Amino acid sequence: MEETMDQLNAQNPDSDLTPTEQAQEEESVHRALEGFYRAGKPPWDTGVTPPELVALVEGQGALPPGRALELGCGTGTNAIYLARHGWEVAAVDLIDRAVDQARQRAEAAGVTVRLLHGDATRLDELNVPGPFDLFFDLSCYCGIPLHRRDAYAAGLTHRAAPGARLLMFGYGPEPLDNPTTEVKSWAAGVTADELRARFAGWELLDVTPGTNSVPTFWFTLQRVA
Numbered sequence: 001m002e003e004t005m006d007q008l009n010a011q012n013p014d015s016d017l018t019p020t021e022q023a024q025e026e027e028s029v030h031r032a033l034e035g036f037y038r039a040g041k042p043p044w045d046t047g048v049t050p051p052e053l054v055a056l057v058e059g060q061g062a063l064p065p066g067r068a069l070e071l072g073c074g075t076g077t078n079a080i081y082l083a084r085h086g087w088e089v090a091a092v093d094l095i096d097r098a099v100d101q102a103r104q105r106a107e108a109a110g111v112t113v114r115l116l117h118g119d120a121t122r123l124d125e126l127n128v129p130g131p132f133d134l135f136f137d138l139s140c141y142c143g144i145p146l147h148r149r150d151a152y153a154a155g156l157t158h159r160a161a162p163g164a165r166l167l168m169f170g171y172g173p174e175p176l177d178n179p180t181t182e183v184k185s186w187a188a189g190v191t192a193d194e195l196r197a198r199f200a201g202w203e204l205l206d207v208t209p210g211t212n213s214v215p216t217f218w219f220t221l222q223r224v225a
């Protein structure tokens with residue numbers, strides 16, 4: 001069943017937060033993420049480019065290289081992969097340690113990637129005008145507080161070339177009996193209904209379940225308007 005953004009917001013406690021509570025939520029996300037990078041190698045930092053991105057870049061009917069923007073690039077594995085395959089790449093991450101490591105890795109790999117320390121929901125604060133042919137998001141959006149997600153969608157929409165793709169991997173909502181205690185908004189995850197409602201002017205072309213032990217999804221969207 002498709003849901004409208006109003007219905008989704010009604011189910012979403014984050015939409016009732018005061019500005020102070022919203023700022024606190026963003027701060028707790030930042031603190032938690034920084035903690036992962038400060039502790040060493042975060043669990044997601046596998047150094048392996050997922051087959052779903054490889055298929056889009058090298059598979060049958062691959063996209064021709066163009067301009068790509070990675071949201072939440074971490075230490076740069078996939079931005080470097082895209083640059084190696086002829087893409088002009090910009091990549092942003094909220095955590096400066098991650099961006100520093102990505103810069104070092106890109107340099108060591110001998111590729112050019114525009115690595116930016118900043119917020120994927122505040123792209124206007126960064127010099128990334130686009131237009132981009134491909135947006136790639138591996139588990140960034142699903143961790144963004146709900147009150148910042150419209151800004152994320154608007155930022156991509158303003159920077160999308162006609163027909164641009166967004167390939168996104170995300171965790172589904174956590175079961176109510178197993179809430180994340182670390183950061184409240186991480187329990188929200190991402191759903192196909194949410195993306196359909198939030199990404200106006202985009203078509204959700206494909207939803208493929210991931211292979212993780214908890215519900216995960218690969219979403220492919222295309223800018224149509």
Ligand SMILES: C[S@@+](CC[C@H](N)C(=O)[O-])C[C@H]1O[C@@H](n2cnc3c(N)ncnc32)[C@H](O)[C@@H]1O
Binds near residue numbers: 045073075095143144
């Ligand atoms: C689960 S990690 C995945 C990192 C990377 N995509 C990978 O696969 O190795 C999510 C990444 O998104 C970044 N992130 C989260 N919220 C962000 C935001 N609002 N703007 C930019 N990056 C963000 C985090 O710092 C983290 O590096």
